[in-house]
Amino acid sequence: MELQSPTTLVLCGKSTVENELARCLKSNNRLKLPDGSPLNVVLNSEMECRDSAENDGKFCVTSYMDSLATSRFGRLLVYSPKLASTHDVVSHNFEELPVGGVCVADVQLKGRGRSKKCLAITKGVPYVFIHNTDGGWPSCPIGAGMPLLNVRIKWPNDLYLDGAKVGGILCTSVYKSKKFNVSAGIGLNVDNQKPTTCLNSVLQRLTPFTHRLQLEDIIAAFFNKFETFYDIFINQGFRTLEELYYKTWLHSGQRVIVQEQNEKREPISELVIIQVIG
Structure with missing residues (x-):
């Protein structure tokens, strides 16, 4: 009988606080997979340094x-090749991961989307899938001199750019301990021009930069922008964001x-x- 190869999870934090949590998660063997399959948990500091x-x-x-x-948000990273x-x-380790913990994979085998690149965040806030297939990116500059991309929302759960679908949103929720933990997954197409279009393809048409x-x-x-909107929503409700949504x-x-x-x-x-959402 062939033994199942363990799944590797690499833990990394933005600061000493998150790095200490990463060390505790590893030393206490706290992270699990739903099917109980073996895990190999390592710290990013233990990995061989790779040039980007x-x-x-x-x-x-x-x-x-x-x-x-x-x-x-995004300050504790769980990465897997x-x-x-x-x-x-994320969902199986809800009690262990902090608010805003992130899970990213180069390849996702059974994800709730059709892609390779994925991301998830935890604790009653969206988990977000970022894909290299049919997904998009909100109207937000990522670098100096880059144009805004006119991504639009197609109710209830699609993102469109230049008339073509470049993203999708999937929401799930779990009720536990008298509260709902809601996850909103967002698929984004970064680099694949088929079957619709992608972020980099449109960007190259709008700017001379390579x-x-x-x-x-x-x-x-995404997290830099999302954290601002999340705080507004929690403190002031959706009405404050409604005009921007429309x-x-x-x-x-x-x-x-x-x-x-x-x-x-x-x-x-x-x-x-x-006219508006009723």
Whole structure:
């Protein structure tokens, strides 16, 4: 009988606080996989130093941490070269990982999307998948001199860029200890021009620069922006963000046909104009 190879998880923190938590998670053997399969947990400081230019597409922990400027989100990283599901790691270790802990994999074998590059964050806040297949990126500059990309929201769960789908959102929730832990997964296409379009392809049409955005920069930029919006939402509610939401969605003024049945169960159709979310 062939023994199953252990899944490798590399732990790394932004500061000494997160690095100490990483050491505790390793020494106490706290992290588990849902199927009980073997784990090989190591600290990033124990790994052989790799130059980002020689990573052959592998996630560069140092580059990510250098770009991260948050006080909470993304500061504890769980990285794996190959993983069944980042979501499984997060959801099965909810009590062990801190708010904003991140799980990233170069290759995801059974993820809730169709890709290789993935990310997840924990504790009642979104887990986010970042893909090299059919996903996108919000209107946010990631580097000096780079243009804003006009990514739009197609209700309820798609992201569109230049009329083509570049992302998708998947929400899940778990009720435990009298509270809901909600996870919102966001798939983003960074580098694959098929089957729709990708972030780097559109960016190259808009700017003379040859620089290509890297996954590490995008994840860090996401958390830098997300933390601000998350704090606004928690402290002031969605109303404060509602105007910004409507500025980025596709549907204001759209005419759609609503189909339903009358009392006699006969089909009826009505033309309506979309104004806001009811």
